Amino acid sequence: MDQFLRKHFAFLTTFWNKFLPHRVSNSCPLEFWEPVDGSLHPTLDPDPEEPAFSLFGVLYDFTARSADELSVNRGEKLCVLKEEGGYVLARRLSGDPVMGYVPANYISKLSQEPSAQQPWYISGISRTTANHLLLSPPNRHGSFLIRDSESNRGEYSLSVRNHTKVRHFRIYKEPGGSFYLEKGHMFPNLEQLLAYYTANWNVIHSPLLHPCIQKRPTETDQWERPRSEFQLWRKMGEGCFGEVWEGTWKNTVPVAIKIMKQADMRDDFAKEIQNLKCLKHTRLIKLLAICSVGEPVYIVTELMRKGNLHSYLNSAAGKELTTHHFLSISCQVADGMTYLEEQHVVHRDLAARNILVGEDLACKIADFGLARLLKDDVYSTTGNAMIPVKWTAPEAAIYQTYSPKSDVWSYGIFLYEVFTYGQCPYEGLTNQETIQQITRGYRLPRPNSCPAEVYGVMLECWKSHPEDRPPFHSLREMLFCIYKWGHYPFS
Numbered sequence: 001m002d003q004f005l006r007k008h009f010a011f012l013t014t015f016w017n018k019f020l021p022h023r024v025s026n027s028c029p030l031e032f033w034e035p036v037d038g039s040l041h042p043t044l045d046p047d048p049e050e051p052a053f054s055l056f057g058v059l060y061d062f063t064a065r066s067a068d069e070l071s072v073n074r075g076e077k078l079c080v081l082k083e084e085g086g087y088v089l090a091r092r093l094s095g096d097p098v099m100g101y102v103p104a105n106y107i108s109k110l111s112q113e114p115s116a117q118q119p120w121y122i123s124g125i126s127r128t129t130a131n132h133l134l135l136s137p138p139n140r141h142g143s144f145l146i147r148d149s150e151s152n153r154g155e156y157s158l159s160v161r162n163h164t165k166v167r168h169f170r171i172y173k174e175p176g177g178s179f180y181l182e183k184g185h186m187f188p189n190l191e192q193l194l195a196y197y198t199a200n201w202n203v204i205h206s207p208l209l210h211p212c213i214q215k216r217p218t219e220t221d222q223w224e225r226p227r228s229e230f231q232l233w234r235k236m237g238e239g240c241f242g243e244v245w246e247g248t249w250k251n252t253v254p255v256a257i258k259i260m261k262q263a264d265m266r267d268d269f270a271k272e273i274q275n276l277k278c279l280k281h282t283r284l285i286k287l288l289a290i291c292s293v294g295e296p297v298y299i300v301t302e303l304m305r306k307g308n309l310h311s312y313l314n315s316a317a318g319k320e321l322t323t324h325h326f327l328s329i330s331c332q333v334a335d336g337m338t339y340l341e342e343q344h345v346v347h348r349d350l351a352a353r354n355i356l357v358g359e360d361l362a363c364k365i366a367d368f369g370l371a372r373l374l375k376d377d378v379y380s381t382t383g384n385a386m387i388p389v390k391w392t393a394p395e396a397a398i399y400q401t402y403s404p405k406s407d408v409w410s411y412g413i414f415l416y417e418v419f420t421y422g423q424c425p426y427e428g429l430t431n432q433e434t435i436q437q438i439t440r441g442y443r444l445p446r447p448n449s450c451p452a453e454v455y456g457v458m459l460e461c462w463k464s465h466p467e468d469r470p471p472f473h474s475l476r477e478m479l480f481c482i483y484k485w486g487h488y489p490f491s
Contacts (some may be wrong), residue, residue, distance in 0.1 A: 055077060055078075055079060055080075055177065056077070056078045056079075056080050056088075056090065056107040057075070057076070057077055057078075057107065058072045058073060058074050058075060058076045058077075058078060058102075058106065058107055059074060059106055059107060060074055060106045061073050061074050062102055062103060062106050064100060068100060068101055069100050069101045069102070070090060070092065070098060070099065070100025070101060070102050071100075072090075072092065072102055072106070072107075076092060076093075077093045078090040078091065078093065078102065078107060079091045079092075079093055080107070081099070083104065084101070086103060086104050086105070087101045087102065087103055087104055088101070088102055088104050088107065089101055090102050090107070118146075118191075118211075119211040119212075120144060120145055120146055120194065120211035120212065121145070121146050121147075121190075122145050122146075122147050122212065122214065123147070123148055124148065125147050125148075126150060127147075127150060127157070127159070127168060130145060130147055130157075130159040130166065130168070130212075131159075131166045133145070133212055133214060134159060134160075134161040134166050134212055135161065135164070135166060136215065138213055139161060139210070139212055139213055140161070140210070141161060141162065141163050141207075141209070142160075142161065142206075142207045142208065142209025142210055143160075143161045143209065143210045143211070143212050143213070144158065144159065144160040144161065144206075144208045144209075144210070144211065144212060145158075145159050145211065145212035146158055146159075146171070146190060146194075147159060149170065149171070152170070154173060155170070155171060155172060155173045156171040156173075156179075156190065157169065157170055157171060158171055158181070158197075159212075160204070160206040160207075160208060162205075162206045167204070167206050169181055169204060171190070171193065174186065179193050180193070181193070181197070181204070182203070194208065223273075223277065223287065223289055223290045224289070224290055224291070224292065224293070225290070225291060225300070226291070227291040227293075227294070227298060229249060229250050229289075230247055230248070230249055230255070230257055230289075230291070230298060230300060231247050231248050231251060232245045232246075232247045232257060233245070233246050233247050233248065234246040236256065236307055237307070237308065237311075242259045242296065243258075243259045244256060244257070244258050244259070245257045245259065246303060246305075249288065249289070249300065253288075254303045254305075255288055255289075255300050255301065255302065255303050256300070256301050256302065256303045256304065256356075257298050257299070257300050258298070258299040258300075258301070259296050259297070259298060260296055260297040260298075260299070273287070273290055273292075273299060279339075279340070279343060279345065281336055281339040282336075282364075283332055283333070283335050283336025283339065283363070283364055283365060284336055284339070284340075284364060284365050284366075285301050285302060285304070285356060285364045285365065286301060286302045286364075287299070287300070288300045288301055288302060301366075302364075303358075304356035304357055304358040304362075304364060305358060305359065306356075306357035306358060306359075307356070307357065308352070308353050308354070308355065308356055308357070308366075309329070309352040309353070309355040309356070309357050309363065309417075309418075309422075310351070310352035310353040310355075310417065310422050311353075311422075312357045313352060313418070313422030314421065314422045318421060318422070319421060321421075323419075323449060323450075323451065324483075325361060326418050326419055326449075327454070327479060327482060327483040328361060328483065329355075329361065329363050329418055330415055330418060330454070330479050330483075331476065331479050331480050331483050332363040333350075333355060333363055333365060333411070333414065334411070334472055334475050334479055334480075335476055336364070336365040337350065337365070337407060337411060337472045337475075337476075338471075338472040338473045338475075338476050340365070340404075340407075340472075341404045341407070341471060341472045341473070342473075344404075346402045346403060346404060346406070346407055347365070347367075347407050347410070348387075348396075348402055348406075348407070349367060349388055349391070349410075350365075350391065350407050350410040350411055350414055351388060351391045351410065351413065351414055351417065352414060352417040352418065352422060354366050354367045355414075387400075389431035389434055389435065390413070390424070390425045390426050390429075390431065390434050391410045391413045391414075391425070392406065392409070392410065393405070393406035393408075393409035393410065393466070394409075394435065394438050394439055394464070395466060396409075397435055398435065403466060404471070404472070405466035405467070405469050406466065407472075408461050408466075408469040408470065408471070408472065408475070409461055409462060409466075409469065411461055411472070411475065412457070412458045412459075412460075412461025412462050413425050413444075415450075415454065415457065415458050415461070416444050416447065416458060419447040419449055419450040419454065420447045420449075420450075421449075423447075425444055426444070441464075443459065443462050444458070444462075446458075451482065453482050454479070454482060457475060457478055457479060457482075460475075461475070
């Protein structure tokens with residue numbers, strides 16, 4: 001009954017769709033209902049020579065339930081004459097030319113256009129480009145391609161290499177959809193046209209032997225951008241690696257630009273770039289672009305306007321922070337380090353100077369994976385490595401044995417920095433004296449503004465044996481509980 005109403009009162013389609021929804025077969029795959037990317041081209045106008053009928057393929061079996069419906073089987077081809085609501089009036093092309101109604105969602109329009117998967121079809125190229133492609137190695141005599149016609153929209157051209165020259169043939173398209181080179185030889189699609197002229201190449205005096213081979217374009221790094229796209233505005237910091245500037249990308253997007261001046265540090269920065277590309281987390285600084293062609297090298301990241309946390313803690317705004325703020329910072333960094341730990345990445349230089357601060361006290365970890373970055377007096381050379389001794393676990397400082405557990409030790413030192421407003425740890429001690437004191441069991445005292453619960457977390461981080469230190473996900477949970485439920489006297 002509902003089909004009858006739909007067909008004979010099509011002007012009430014909206015009403016029928018609301019109160020008499022179509023029943024859809026359970027066998028219909030979900031992907032059938034999803035739009036296909038690229039199936040519509042909004043910049044193209046409809047073909048003014050659209051024929052009065054369209055060719056469709058049957059997607060699912062349908063059994064007629066009344067005399068005016070048409071039974072069809074999956075794979076059959078139909079000529080659709082008109083649409084009425086949720087149905088189409090169609091004529092079967094195979095067997096008896098019977099007409100009838102078929103549900104519109106059981107069929108799909110057939111395309112006579114060449115598929116991008118066809119090796120011989122290259123879209124969007126000019127006659128000149130076709131010449132260049134076919135005359136370039138590894139193409140040779142008999143190489144061919146089909147391209148879009150430059151002068152006749154909706155039609156095509158066949159380009160064939162004949163020894164040292166390229167010949168071009170216009171492929172005409174009839175209003176009904178057939179293709180031809182010569183009026184007497186019509187073909188329903190380009191595949192059959194090519195098959196005919198491959199077998200009868202003497203008609204065009206050019207053999208069709210090999211589809212054109214396109215040279216693969218040189219692979220370029222998706223992150224690589226020309227240096228001219230960036231403008232430097234204000235220097236934010238400087239160290240042994242170079243400088244960090246606030247700037248803009250294409251005069252609109254605010255960015256931070258790390259400039260590497262020393263050519264001998266390219267390997268270090270290559271490692272940092274790889275880490276930035278592969279690691280994605282809200283508490284890690286985000287890579288936007290790189291400029292590695294020529295000198296100097298730029299590493300372009302999101303801009304954190306308040307700079308590094310160490311400098312911020314020492315600023316007037318930093319001096320106004322409370323214990324509640326410190327715990328928020330600590331939780332954010334623990335969250336980012338938990339992600340690095342899960343990805344089996346060792347930071348090696350976790351410290352307040354390598355945490356960047358943005359709006360609303362948002363903190364992000366930077367420079368993960370590098371062992372030397374900022375001021376020379378922070379680092380001590382051991383062999384060929386420069387390490388920040390006062391932030392480094394004893395097993396890493398003495399034996400260069402790094403692990404997530406050595407990062408946990410550094411996180412304890414980071415907490416000390418935060419709760420002392422950026423005070424240098426082990427102040428007054430040299431690097432050598434610091435290692436000696438640590439190995440004898442000395443630990444930094446509890447800062448005045450630090451709750452006892454947080455100092456307990458620090459001591460857990462500073463256990464002598466790495467295996468006794470908690471993982472970052474446990475540190476994150478402990479600090480979050482203190483942040484959420486703790487009642488501390490210092491605020």
